[in-house]
Amino acid sequence: MKITAIRTYRVEEFANVLWVHVETDAGITGLGETFYGAEACEAHIHNTLAVRLLGQNPLNIETLHKEMVSLPNAQASTGVEYRAASAIDIALWDIFGKVAGQPVHTMLGGQSWDRVRVYNTCAGTRYVRTNKIKPVDTWNRNADGPYEDLDAFMTRADALAEDLLENGISAMKIWPFDPAAIENKGMFITAAQMKxxxxxxxxxxxxxxxxxxxxxxxxxxxxxxxxxEIARALEPYAPRWFEDPIRMNNPQALAEFARSTSVWTCASETLGSRFAYKDYLDRDAAHVVMSDLCWTGGLTEGRKIAAMADTYHRPFAPHDCIGPVGFVAAIHMSFSQTNTLIQESVRAFYNGWYRELVTNVPRIEGGYVYPMEGPGLGTELVPQFFERSDLTVRVSEVS
Known part of the structure; x- marks a missing residue:
């Protein structure tokens, strides 16, 4: 089997999401996705990666992955090179599963859980429906939808928590400190802002x-x-973890933060490759290892990060606050890893715009997600996606 074409898809409405099809001469097509800087990732795929991938066997995933992430500047980051490689890698695993007739989590080593607990990241329905991704810019506090959880945690967090519990969801993620951080450029917080x-x-x-x-x-x-200071103020409220309190570019500084609080420190979807994570684990800087498969090198790198976390007796918690294909990939990863703690999810997404884009979304009931069925990832872009007026397609083919 050979890779015959790579197609990328962007739509204006979800300007930061890029979808990828890796096509083969066996008639099997793999689906992948990445997030942020979609046009730049698209350019890297077609201008740099395609010449290295076309004509290759898509089942040689490790070899192709190393080829993609060993290029100059593609070293332990979540930059364009790693995001582009992540999308291709996810598509290759989709092909692998389809060839074998098995779900991706089976191809990753088998199912470790019957169900995996989820937490609700309290974003709103329009959180990604924009070309802006700064937290405050994307709040869209005036949006009117059934799951405006971002507005809810800022204005009626008590009612939101009660509603989530009624639906079986017993964990939630919020970020009420962002307005003060952006106003003060992260340099200080006033007493009134803290309150x-x-x-x-x-x-x-x-x-x-x-x-x-x-x-x-x-x-x-x-x-x-x-x-x-924020960590000390929040300790009486017993949060589960503090996620990305500082920029993830100094393991020693994060280790100092981790030592200062009794609450777990979680890091971080902003890290690329297992090599970056090792620096943090070696310094006892992270209690929970979080990775985003669309940024950190795909499923190939994600399972190595999870396995490495396990050698440090750290739980693994895949990130998701992006698109539907990345979410599905993260769920396959969660089910395949024995040290999975919990899976991030956004009910405003999986009950909302995800369904506009893909054929199948994971079953989430009573605060748990259940395994995807069917070969590969178990989902595809819906037929009407290809009829959108805001769709941009780019293709690289074997000549």
Whole structure:
């Protein structure tokens, strides 16, 4: 079997998402996805990767992966090179599963769980329906939809927590410190801003007590002293973890943060490749290892990151706040790894715009996700996707 063509798809409405089809002479096509800088990733795929991939056997995944991530500048980052390689890699695993007639999680080593617990990242329905991804820019607080969870955690966190629990979801992630971080460029937080950001935690604990786990997303926006100050202020509310409190470019600094608090430190979808994670694990800087398969090198690199985390006795928690194909890939990874702790999910997405784009979304019931069925990833782009007026297609083929 040989790779005969690579096609990429962008749509204006979801300007930061890029989808990829890897086509073969056996008539089997693999689906992949990445997020952010879609046009730049598209250019890298066609201008740099295609010449290296066309004509190759798509089942030689390890060899092709190494070829893609061993290029200049593609070293331990989540830059364009790694994001582009991630999309191709996910598509190759989709092909592998289709050839074998098995789900991707089986190809990754088999099913370790009957079901995996999920937490709800409290984004809104239009969080990715834009070409902006800064947290405050994408809040769209005036949106009117059934799952406007971002507006809810800022204005009625108690009611939101109660609603999630009624639906069986007992863990949620919020980021109420972002407005202060952006206003003050992460340099300081005033007493009034601290009080305002803590309010959702007070409301949640008063309404539902400790029945709800709260993950705190800090989006790499703070300097170290302020991040530590925030951690101290939140400890009485017993959050599950602090995620990305500082920029993920200094393992020693994150280790200092981790030592300063009794709450777990989670890092980080912003890291690319297992080599970056090793630097943090060697310094005891991360209690929970999170990776985004669309950024860190795809399923090939993701399973190595999960296995390495296990050698440090750290749990693995795949990231998802992007597109439907990345979400599906993360779920396959979650089911295949014995040290999976919990799977990120966004109900505003899997109950909303994901369904506009793909044929199948994972079954999530009672706070758990269940395995995808069918060969490969188990989902495809819907036929009407290819009829969109805002669709841009680019193709590289064997000449």
């Amino acid at each position: 305002e950001a803590i309010k959702p935690f007070e409301l949640i604990r008063k309404a539902v007590g400790d029945r709800m786990e709260i993950m705190v997303e800090l989006h790499c926006l703070w300097n170290l002293p302020v991040a530590m």
